[in-house]
Amino acid sequence: MNDPTVRTNSFTIGKLARASGLSIETIRYYERIELLPYARRNASGYRYYDEDDLHRLHFISLAKRHGFSLNEIRELLELRVDPQRTCEDVRRHARQKVEEINVKIGELERMRRALQQLMDSCAAKDGGGECPILEAFERG
Amino acid sequence: MNDPTVRTNSFTIGKLARASGLSIETIRYYERIELLPYARRNASGYRYYDEDDLHRLHFISLAKRHGFSLNEIRELLELRVDPQRTCEDVRRHARQKVEEINVKIGELERMRRALQQLMDSCAAKDGGGECPILEAFERG
DNA sequence: ATGTACCCTGTAGTAGACTACAGTGTCACA
DNA sequence: TGTGACACTGTAGTCTACTACAGGGTACAT
Numbered sequence: 519m520n521d522p523t524v525r526t527n528s529f530t531i532g533k534l535a536r537a538s539g540l541s542i543e544t545i546r547y548y549e550r551i552e553l554l555p556y557a558r559r560n561a562s563g564y565r566y567y568d569e570d571d572l573h574r575l576h577f578i579s580l581a582k583r584h585g586f587s588l589n590e591i592r593e594l595l596e597l598r599v600d601p602q603r604t605c606e607d608v609r610r611h612a613r614q615k616v617e618e619i620n621v622k623i624g625e626l627e628r629m630r631r632a633l634q635q636l637m638d639s640c641a642a643k644d645g646g647g648e649c650p651i652l653e654a655f656e657r658g
Numbered sequence: 659m660n661d662p663t664v665r666t667n668s669f670t671i672g673k674l675a676r677a678s679g680l681s682i683e684t685i686r687y688y689e690r691i692e693l694l695p696y697a698r699r700n701a702s703g704y705r706y707y708d709e710d711d712l713h714r715l716h717f718i719s720l721a722k723r724h725g726f727s728l729n730e731i732r733e734l735l736e737l738r739v740d741p742q743r744t745c746e747d748v749r750r751h752a753r754q755k756v757e758e759i760n761v762k763i764g765e766l767e768r769m770r771r772a773l774q775q776l777m778d779s780c781a782a783k784d785g786g787g788e789c790p791i792l793e794a795f796e797r798g
Numbered sequence: 799a800t801g802t803a804c805c806c807t808g809t810a811g812t813a814g815a816c817t818a819c820a821g822t823g824t825c826a827c828a
Numbered sequence: 829t830g831t832g833a834c835a836c837t838g839t840a841g842t843c844t845a846c847t848a849c850a851g852g853g854t855a856c857a858t
Contacts, residue, residue: 530804532804541846541847542805543846543848544845544846544847546806546807547845547846551845562805562806562853562855563805563853564806564854564855565806580765580768580769581769582725582845583725583762584724584766584769585722585723585724585725587844587845588844597773609777612773612774612777613777615773616773616774616777619766619769619770619773620770622723623763623766623767623770625720625723625724626759626762626763626766627763629721629724629759630756630759630760633737633752633756633759634752634756637748637753637756670834670835671834671835672833672834681816681817682834682835683816683818684815684816684817686836686837687815687817702823702824702825702835702836703823703824703835703836703837704825704834704835704836705835705836722815727814727815728814728815729814
C-alpha cells in the first residue's frame with residue numbers, strides 16, 4: 519500500500535524488530551505502555567517506523583542492560599523537549615542521572631577488581647585451594 | 659535460647675535484614691532458591707547468620723543493581739571453591755565476567771557522555787529550544 | 799488472482815523476583 | 829510468668845516485563 523502519510527525511508531515493525539534485536543511483541547508492548555510514542559500508521563493500520571525509533575530502541579535496550587527499569591528509562595527519555603520544563607529543570611535531572619551512573623561505574627570497577635584479584639590468587643596458587651570471589655570482594 | 663551450635667557473634671534474620679537493607683522474606687526466598695546457603699539453625703529452628711552472610715547479601719544487592727539476574731549472580735558466587743573445578747576453569751570464567759563488566763562500564767560511560775552533552779547544550783542555549791537526550795546519545 | 803509472508807487486535811499465559819498473610823511457636827526481660 | 833517482639837512454615841498473591849496464541853486482515857511478487 520502506497521500511503522502518502524508513510525515516508526519513503528520508513529519501515530515496518532518486522533524490520534524494526536530485526537534491526538533492534540527486540541521482538542515484534544515487545545515493540546508493541548513498549549508502545550502500549552507508552553515507552554515508545556504511538557507509531558504512524560498507514561490506511562490499514564500497519565505501524566511504520568524510522569531511524570529515530572531505532573535509536574530509541576537501542577537506547578532502551580542499553581539502559582535495560584544496566585538495571586534501569588522501564589519506568590526509569592521512561593524518565594530518562596523524558597529528559598527531552600517539554601515546553602512545561604525549563605532547561606534548568608532538565609539540567610538538574612540530567613546531573614542527578616550522571617551521578618547515578620558514576621556510582622554504577624564505581625561499583626562495577628569494584629566488582630572487576632574483585633574478579634581480578636580472584637584470578638590473581640588462582641594464578642598464584644595454581645591448582646588447588648580456595649578462590650572465593652567474596653573474599654576478594656571484601657578485600658577490594 | 660543458648661544454643662551451643664550458635665556462635666556468639668551471630669545474629670537473627672531480622673538483624674540481617676536491617677543490616678542488609680533486604681526484607682526478611684527476601685532473605686528466606688534467597689535461601690529457598692539456593693542463592694544463600696541453608697542457614698545454621700538453633701534447636702527451635704531459628705536461622706542464625708554472621709558477617710560472611712552479610713557480605714554475601716551486599717554483593718548480591720550490588721550485582722542486582724547492575725542488571726545481573728539472580729541466576730547470573732549465583733554463577734558469580736560459584737566462582738569459588740569447588741573440588742570439581744580446576745583453577746584454570748575458575749580463571750576462564752572470571753576472565754569472561756571481567757569482559758562483561760568492561761563492556762558494561764563502556765556503555766555506562768557512553769550514557770554519561772550523552773547526558774553531559776545534553777546538559778552542555780542546555781547550558782549553551784539556556785532557556786528554550788530542544789534538549790533531546792537521544793540526539794546527544796546518537797552524537798556520542 | 800493467489801499464495802505466503804507479513805501485519806492487526808485482543809486476551810491470556812509465563813518467568814523472575816519478590817511480598818503478604820495465616821496460623822503457630824519462641825525469646826528475653828520486667 | 830506473662831507479654832510483646834520476633835521467628836517459623838506454607839501457600840497464595842503481586843508486579844514487571846515480556847511471550848504466545850487465536851482469529852483475522854494486508855502487501856506484493858509471480
